[in-house]
Amino acid sequence: MxxxxxxxxxxxxxxxxxxxxxxxxxxxxxxxxxxxxxxxxxxxxxxxxxxxxxxxxxxxxxxxxxxxLPRRNELSRTGARERTEVVAANFSLLAIVAAPEPAPDYELVDRLLCAAAGSGAEGLIVWNKIDLERGKPVRLREYEAAGFDIVTVSALKGARIRRLRRRLKAHTSVFAGQSGGGKSTLVNALLGREAADAGELSEKTRRGRHTTASAMMYSLPGGGRAMDLPGVRSLMPVLTDYGELQAGFPEFAAPAQECRFANCRHRNEPGCSVLEAVAAGRLPAGRHAGYLALLREFEELAASV
Structure with a gap:
């Protein structure tokens, strides 16, 4: 060599x-x-x-x-004065960290899944703090049914960290998610040492305090790299392409083929098979509501350009 x-x-x-x-x-x-x-x-x-x-x-x-050098992909956020700025580049997996506490922001999870698909990276949901709650919440089971990969762990207790390491070893991963979800604690558990600052939930608001001022990249034991990013209040990926939005909701693809109109956006159009599937309980109403929230934002952004 x-x-x-x-x-x-x-x-x-x-x-x-x-x-x-x-x-x-x-x-x-x-x-x-x-x-x-x-x-x-x-x-x-x-x-x-x-x-x-x-x-x-x-x-x-x-x-x-x-x-x-030219970037293979990038992850952007809405920064000061609503300007879009890049925060990470050249990653192959977006690890989306969520937990029972603070209350999960599923709109952010949806947004990040869309961002992963749009960047050509894999999306992985990491459900942390399983020591606080047994079983998977309904929304997590809905992501699983839609085909998304989910790993459940406890960074604090070290539970299932080896399994997560194996999942990450072939990747350059970006860790993202809301503040207080345990991203930095999780990175420390993966490293087997304290490298990223880990904060605690504010007792008054049960929200997380920011503990990562800038992105940091770490080499993981056994292979792979991980980037730790700031929390949700500064990381809100912007969806600039409708294809990204569609990719974040793959379970809509099959019924969408039966919609009356080829450009149906599954909002209130007549003959929409996605709406029919939601009404019949074949598609989760919560996932559809999340889609509509991101669709409104996408259309507002497109109209302002």
């Missing part, structure tokens, strides 16, 4: 962004060495998971990030 080529000062090299704080962050070089970097230009906006071209400098100051 050939040895990694060492990085020479002033010689361009390829690296992987493993942490990002504005124009600064860390790169993993081909040697495996972790290096601090500074973006050479303000137009460069690297994110965790980016493959970049960089060079070392003679004065041992941070490596200079010269260029961002």
């Amino acid at each position: 050939p040895k990694p080529v060492p990085v020479h000062k002033n010689s361009p090299a390829i690296g992987l962004v493993t942490a990002c704080y504005g124009r600064r962050g860390h790169i993993e070089a081909a040697t495996g060495e972790e290096l601090p970097y500074l973006a050479a230009s303000r137009r460069h906006k690297p994110v965790c998971g980016d493959e970049v071209r960089f060079e070392l400098r003679a004065d041992d100051s941070p490596a200079l990030l010269r260029d961002i």
